[in-house]
Amino acid sequence: MNKLIANEMMKLVARKRLIVIGAIVGILVILFTFAQYKEVQTQRERLGTDDWRDSLQQQIIDMQNRLGSNRISDEWREQIQVSVQQLQFYLDQDINPNEPGAVSFVRMFIENSTDLFIPLLIMIVASDLVSSEHTLGSVKLLLTRPVKRWRILLSKYITLLLATSFIVAMTGLISYVLSGIVFGYHGWKAPIITGFVVEGSNVDTSRIKLISQWKFLLMDFGLVWFVAVVVGTLTFMLSVLIRSTAQSMGVMLASLISGAILNNMVSSWESAKYLFMVNLKLTNYLNGISPPIQGMTLLSSMLVLLVWWAVALILSFIVFTRQDVY
Amino acid sequence: MSATTLSVRNLTKTIKRHKIIKGISFDLKEGEVFGFLGPNGAGKTTTIRMLVGLIRPTSGTIEICGYDVKKNFTKAMEKLGCIVENPELYPYLSGRENLLHFARMLPSIDAKRIAEVVEMVKLTERIDDKVKTYSLGMRQRLGIAQALLNRPKVLVLDEPTNGLDPAGIREMRVFIRELAENEGLSVLVSSHLLSEIQLLCDRVAIITKGNIITVDTVESLLSSQEQAIWQLEPSVKGKEILESLTEVTTLDDGCIVTVYDSFQIPKWNAALVHAGVQVLQLNRKTPVLEDLFLQLTDTGGAHIE
Numbered sequence: 077m078n079k080l081i082a083n084e085m086m087k088l089v090a091r092k093r094l095i096v097i098g099a100i101v102g103i104l105v106i107l108f109t110f111a112q113y114k115e116v117q118t119q120r121e122r123l124g125t126d127d128w129r130d131s132l133q134q135q136i137i138d139m140q141n142r143l144g145s146n147r148i149s150d151e152w153r154e155q156i157q158v159s160v161q162q163l164q165f166y167l168d169q170d171i172n173p174n175e176p177g178a179v180s181f182v183r184m185f186i187e188n189s190t191d192l193f194i195p196l197l198i199m200i201v202a203s204d205l206v207s208s209e210h211t212l213g214s215v216k217l218l219l220t221r222p223v224k225r226w227r228i229l230l231s232k233y234i235t236l237l238l239a240t241s242f243i244v245a246m247t248g249l250i251s252y253v254l255s256g257i258v259f260g261y262h263g264w265k266a267p268i269i270t271g272f273v274v275e276g277s278n279v280d281t282s283r284i285k286l287i288s289q290w291k292f293l294l295m296d297f298g299l300v301w302f303v304a305v306v307v308g309t310l311t312f313m314l315s316v317l318i319r320s321t322a323q324s325m326g327v328m329l330a331s332l333i334s335g336a337i338l339n340n341m342v343s344s345w346e347s348a349k350y351l352f353m354v355n356l357k358l359t360n361y362l363n364g365i366s367p368p369i370q371g372m373t374l375l376s377s378m379l380v381l382l383v384w385w386a387v388a389l390i391l392s393f394i395v396f397t398r399q400d401v402y
Numbered sequence: 403m404s405a406t407t408l409s410v411r412n413l414t415k416t417i418k419r420h421k422i423i424k425g426i427s428f429d430l431k432e433g434e435v436f437g438f439l440g441p442n443g444a445g446k447t448t449t450i451r452m453l454v455g456l457i458r459p460t461s462g463t464i465e466i467c468g469y470d471v472k473k474n475f476t477k478a479m480e481k482l483g484c485i486v487e488n489p490e491l492y493p494y495l496s497g498r499e500n501l502l503h504f505a506r507m508l509p510s511i512d513a514k515r516i517a518e519v520v521e522m523v524k525l526t527e528r529i530d531d532k533v534k535t536y537s538l539g540m541r542q543r544l545g546i547a548q549a550l551l552n553r554p555k556v557l558v559l560d561e562p563t564n565g566l567d568p569a570g571i572r573e574m575r576v577f578i579r580e581l582a583e584n585e586g587l588s589v590l591v592s593s594h595l596l597s598e599i600q601l602l603c604d605r606v607a608i609i610t611k612g613n614i615i616t617v618d619t620v621e622s623l624l625s626s627q628e629q630a631i632w633q634l635e636p637s638v639k640g641k642e643i644l645e646s647l648t649e650v651t652t653l654d655d656g657c658i659v660t661v662y663d664s665f666q667i668p669k670w671n672a673a674l675v676h677a678g679v680q681v682l683q684l685n686r687k688t689p690v691l692e693d694l695f696l697q698l699t700d701t702g703g704a705h706i707e
């Protein structure tokens with residue numbers, strides 16, 4: 077099996093797919109870094125350079141005043157308390173919360189790429205692992221060697237998993253390194269609010285807490301990786317079924333985009349929550365952004381994705397081992 | 403003859419309710435080159451795809467060195483090397499990387515064996531270049547090198563000379579004969595060109611519309627079919643003389659056709675000359691495939707639907 081995986085890796089590397097993906101990520105990161113930098117600059121112009129400490133101090137005082145009044149609910153009170161803690165931390169550490177370091181940038185970047193950008197990168201690899209063999213005709217040699225078909229497909233799937241992990245890690249690394257040049261390589265310990273519980277259509281904030289950004293980032297990456305694997309597996313299945321790189325790319329792309337559109341309009345169509353494409357923004361649950369459809373939770377979304385993943389994988393193996401190759 | 407290396411029994415294939423292969427059987431023996439001759443669309447490639455496990459037969463069995471392709475796929479494939487249609491290797495890898503790729507799919511093939519097959523197909527100088535820079539002939543040779551990696555007992559080549567220039571075709575022919583004679587391989591070669599099969603093969607199966615019409619040695623198949631075409635002066639007298647010696651037919655342009663029999667022809671020629679008939683031209687005509695089909699099917703030896 078290792079030898080088969082080595083083969084797939086050799087082909088992947090020879091086609092320079094990963095380099096292309098790295099370049100795409102690099103360009104996008106530069107773009108976003110620039111945009112972020114511009115924003116920071118305009119803010120600075122508006123506030124003046126040293127003003128941020130004063131305004132932070134002022135914000136904290138405002139909040140504490142509000143805590144002092146007894147007209148606010150307990151839940152609200154707790155949320156304000158956590159916010160105060162967060163702001164106090166920034167003040168103590170002398171970090172401007174509006175001037176994020178590379179770590180915050182990575183978090184922002186990865187969270188925004190989980191439902192479209194990262195899946196797109198994974199699709200570049202997944203869509204032609206199998207179908208390129210058909211287009212080239214090399215499948216005729218691959219399948220007439222003394223190796224069972226399921227082993228060949230498994231080696232390709234494992235390669236996909238490795239490539240997925242690599243791409244997610246690479247995206248993180250590239251965005252850290254490039255944005256750090258501008259923003260500085262700090263922010264690992266910055267406090268982030270999490271612990272939101274989504275119930276019905278409202279977000280329960282009674283259990284929110286602060287955690288260090290690096291922990292938060294780790295969770296983000298875990299979820300992004302999971303989404304990437306599911307999308308990769310679905311694309312992989314399509315490329316087994318359709319045997320055409322362009323067409324499986326097309327179908328996948330259409331579903332992803334329809335997912336992005338649906339996210340904004342399905343709140344009343346409840347069974348849409350079983351579609352994989354409305355469940356891709358897992359990181360939103362960590363940030364307390366309410367889901368597109370009532371009743372969706374982190375767990376339910378992950379379960380839905382898991383089912384899609386399993387079905388796609390099983391279908392791929394059944395079809396690949398039985399199909400006639402012309 | 404020697405041991406059977408490939409045995410096909412009652413093979414059929416139905417694709418979308420069309421019966422494409424209609425129950426064919428044949429055997430390959432050790433050390434022989436077996437021709438698979440038929441016009442385009444006869445079902446040669448479809449049969450070969452079943453032999454190498456790319457498509458499942460609707461019914462029938464295929465055994466390679468005693469291993470059933472369906473039940474014992476890996477064992478059977480260890481004894482087989484093949485090129486189906488074109489040798490489609492990875493263009494973005496070098497020749498050596500391609501061989502390494504397929505060597506990794508075989509039990510215990512080392513770098514020495516790779517060098518060996520590269521030597522055999524005379525690709526040593528270009529082996530580290532990318533395959534996309536290869537000529538068709540070189541790709542064909544690399545394909546064969548790949549097929550030979552596992553020291554197969556049976557080599558299956560689907561139209562191996564398709565697209566090659568005359569020199570390439572000749573080279574390929576010599577190479578295939580060497581493999582059969584020196585290494586004892588059974589080689590199955592398909593083609594739609596009779597001339598090619600004729601020069602290369604020991605035995606030939608003629609396939610058309612999914613049926614094998616006949617399986618025979620090349621000599622006996624052709625000897626009965628080869629024609630001599632005479633242009634004589636005066637032609638009427640010449641025809642009378644030949645008629646007295648053998649069966650003749652007359653063509654539209656006045657040429658006279660007899661069978662080509664290398665033993666008899668000089669005698670007939672002498673008789674003509676003796677009677678004062680000039681032999682302006684004597685051509686030996688190898689039948690084209692279509693003629694062969696017509697004759698084979700005319701004799702009622704098999705049926706065509």
Ligand SMILES: Nc1ncnc2c1ncn2[C@@H]1O[C@H](COP(=O)(O)OP(=O)(O)O)[C@@H](O)[C@H]1O
Nearest residue numbers: 402417422440441442443444445446447448449
């Ligand atoms: N995938 C397919 N679907 C339907 N018909 C096919 C398919 N592949 C081949 N055929 C038909 O089977 C017949 C035999 O084709 P093939 O084996 O390629 O012929 P050959 O190699 O002798 O030229 C042809 O009539 C072709 O149209």
Ligand SMILES: [Mg+2]
Nearest residue numbers: 446447448561
């Ligand atoms: Mg063919």
